[in-house]
Amino acid sequence: MARMKMNDICPTGHENQSGTHLEGNMQSRWDDSELRALTSSYVGKGVNEDLAIRTYTTRLLGREPRLVLHGGGNTSVKTRMVDALGVVHEVLCVKGSGWDMGTIEPAGLPAVELAPLAALARIPRLRDVDLVAAQRRLLLDSGAPNPSIEAVLHAILPHKHVDHTHSNAIISLTNQENGEELIRDLFPDTTVIPYVMPGFFLSQRIRKELDESPAPKHLILMCHGIFTFSDDPRQSYDDMIHMCTAAENRLDAGAPRPFVRTRLPARAPGVSEVAPLVRGALARPSDVEGRPVRWILDFRTSEQIRAFVDGADVSDYATRGNAAPDHSIRIKRFGLVAPAPASGELEVFAAALSASVRTYCNEYVAYFERNSARAGGGLTQLDPLPRVVYVPGVGLFGVGKSAKDAAVCADIAEATVDVISRAEGIGTFVALPEEDLFDIEYWSLEQAKLAKSLERPLHRQVAIVTGGAGGLGLATARLLKSEGAEVAILDIDAERVDLAAFETGAMPVVCDVTAPSSVEDAIHQVACRFGG
Numbered sequence: 001m002a003r004m005k006m007n008d009i010c011p012t013g014h015e016n017q018s019g020t021h022l023e024g025n026m027q028s029r030w031d032d033s034e035l036r037a038l039t040s041s042y043v044g045k046g047v048n049e050d051l052a053i054r055t056y057t058t059r060l061l062g063r064e065p066r067l068v069l070h071g072g073g074n075t076s077v078k079t080r081m082v083d084a085l086g087v088v089h090e091v092l093c094v095k096g097s098g099w100d101m102g103t104i105e106p107a108g109l110p111a112v113e114l115a116p117l118a119a120l121a122r123i124p125r126l127r128d129v130d131l132v133a134a135q136r137r138l139l140l141d142s143g144a145p146n147p148s149i150e151a152v153l154h155a156i157l158p159h160k161h162v163d164h165t166h167s168n169a170i171i172s173l174t175n176q177e178n179g180e181e182l183i184r185d186l187f188p189d190t191t192v193i194p195y196v197m198p199g200f201f202l203s204q205r206i207r208k209e210l211d212e213s214p215a216p217k218h219l220i221l222m223c224h225g226i227f228t229f230s231d232d233p234r235q236s237y238d239d240m241i242h243m244c245t246a247a248e249n250r251l252d253a254g255a256p257r258p259f260v261r262t263r264l265p266a267r268a269p270g271v272s273e274v275a276p277l278v279r280g281a282l283a284r285p286s287d288v289e290g291r292p293v294r295w296i297l298d299f300r301t302s303e304q305i306r307a308f309v310d311g312a313d314v315s316d317y318a319t320r321g322n323a324a325p326d327h328s329i330r331i332k333r334f335g336l337v338a339p340a341p342a343s344g345e346l347e348v349f350a351a352a353l354s355a356s357v358r359t360y361c362n363e364y365v366a367y368f369e370r371n372s373a374r375a376g377g378g379l380t381q382l383d384p385l386p387r388v389v390y391v392p393g394v395g396l397f398g399v400g401k402s403a404k405d406a407a408v409c410a411d412i413a414e415a416t417v418d419v420i421s422r423a424e425g426i427g428t429f430v431a432l433p434e435e436d437l438f439d440i441e442y443w444s445l446e447q448a449k450l451a452k453s454l455e456r457p458l459h460r461q462v463a464i465v466t467g468g469a470g471g472l473g474l475a476t477a478r479l480l481k482s483e484g485a486e487v488a489i490l491d492i493d494a495e496r497v498d499l500a501a502f503e504t505g506a507m508p509v510v511c512d513v514t515a516p517s518s519v520e521d522a523i524h525q526v527a528c529r530f531g532g
């Protein structure tokens, strides 16, 4: 009986960033009254009206995980602004580095001088660092964040509003053997651009395209995403939703569950039994005796994820490469496929999993060496461990240095599962070659997004505080959190434990420590949440 409860504790894992699973087609989120309220509030604070509207429409796109995930995608608006000396400038307000579209503020769309920014696309060669420096010099406010690496591309497009996303459905279509044909069939008026490394090279490529045909009706970039644009913000947004919905409808014609299920053990162990073994297999010795470098996990499962991880060919389609190139900076070129665990045979699973992790790491080192040599050397290898672990019969785990970090990887893994599943439903998913994925993973501009935050002493550790809802327990929970640990507060009083968790950011667990079954349940909940 107790075992059944353990399995039920964490049946579906955590929700993605928007609190929705990825099934079903997307809808327009446009709401005139919401737009009016937000715009008048910002304009009242002195924000340029175009920028206020752009903030609203950027958030709309950013709230849809099938379009944009964690720093991916970008938007812009061309407008006029006055500098500190009262001089009027034609500017591009474009998404700044480090901002997420779903929660963006006007400050996250820094203003850059438009004409000289657009002129950069005419320069024959420009190194990444020089592009970043040139864009910074053109900022109206020198304290603003770095403009997006796609700022030049936004500047050369001749429309006021430009929207760019990495739509799952569009990528499911472009990443096929006949991807270009599928896209041209579905969007005959749209300009299709072969894959080019984002940033300066992509701007140059689009500049050339515009010189030849100056009035494109939207752009689809193979293996990358989609740009819509218009002088009317609603038109640009609606076109994005309509085109992505058309792509979803095209995919709906395919098989919803394209994978043949493998033979799995008669009974899989619970998540709380598997997670600590995954966490253990990923731990590595550190310089400090008895203090291995650990990882925090974030578990996800759904009907779509189970169909994916339970597929007989999961080791093939899950390791062809990521769905979108920028995902490589978060989850490397692909995740690890674990062996299928059987209930009651956890030691066998643990040994097989450790072997899989070793193989994954060895292959990662080889991948780094061959591509680093190709790129001219001088790069420093990142740690070789996977950031996603697919477990047949169970689900998937995001792997990170913190719960937040692990959740980002799990969100991206869910998007990957969605893209590959839908692509396989109508044909065969084809990823970018590893050279292209490597170039993004080791791209200095992308690495800047992951700028190292200093780790605190208890980072990557999980702590349980009993009686943590008040007094000494609560003080201990606060201290552990402040030192970087992921903390679960156990207390018998549900209301107090919720309050304490709200205050500290810890996980609340109602538990009667005098009842062994209650303690056992609590431990399993923590294992489900953080991995162990």
Ligand SMILES: [Zn+2]
Pocket: 073, 164, 165, 166, 198, 224, 225
């Ligand atoms: Zn992009």
